[in-house]
Amino acid sequence: MGNNESTTDGQTAILVKETYVWYKKFMMEYPSGLQTLHEFKTLLGLQGLNQKANQHVDQVYNTFDMNKDGFIDFLEFIAAVNLVVWGKMEQKLKWYFKLYDADGNGSIDKKELLNIFMTVQSLNGQQTLSPEEFTSLVFHKIDINHDSKAAILLRLAFLTN
Numbered sequence: 001m002g003n004n005e006s007t008t009d010g011q012t013a014i015l016v017k018e019t020y021v022w023y024k025k026f027m028m029e030y031p032s033g034l035q036t037l038h039e040f041k042t043l044l045g046l047q048g049l050n051q052k053a054n055q056h057v058d059q060v061y062n063t064f065d066m067n068k069d070g071f072i073d074f075l076e077f078i079a080a081v082n083l084v085v086w087g088k089m090e091q092k093l094k095w096y097f098k099l100y101d102a103d104g105n106g107s108i109d110k111k112e113l114l115n116i117f118m119t120v121q122s123l124n125g126q127q128t129l130s131p132e133e134f135t136s137l138v139f140h141k142i143d144i145n146h147d148s149k150a151a152i153l154l155r156l157a158f159l160t161n
Helices: 016-029 037-043 051-064 074-086 089-100 110-124 131-142 153-160
Strands: none
Touching: 016 074, 037 051, 051 074, 051 089, 051 110, 074 089, 089 110, 110 131
């Protein structure tokens, strides 16, 4: 009590004073207390994207919209900021895994992995390998039991090193 920070899962959360500043800014920008998908894209400067990149941004927005009401409220916004800015690598990997496990079955199959790389390429325009070639290369390394699934989150950790 009276402490300016809280700890969640060993992670230092946003300071109370900082949260208040974020809240004031959020409410000034979004007086309804809700951020729409269009406003999310505007905030991040993500207008005029191709279809694939647009779908990815929509998917990111939807993972931050935890109550699935079609809006990001302040609590969802601050949780997203906390994850992105102060989250531990394992927390971020779990979030990415959830984002890319499109069918929600707890594993990432080759089709989902291909979708990840096609999305990344559509966002940054890099084309050194085709998405199919890159997917095959990566999937060969992470599908250690040859079941066509990358079920364990930590197998994705090598992508961040």
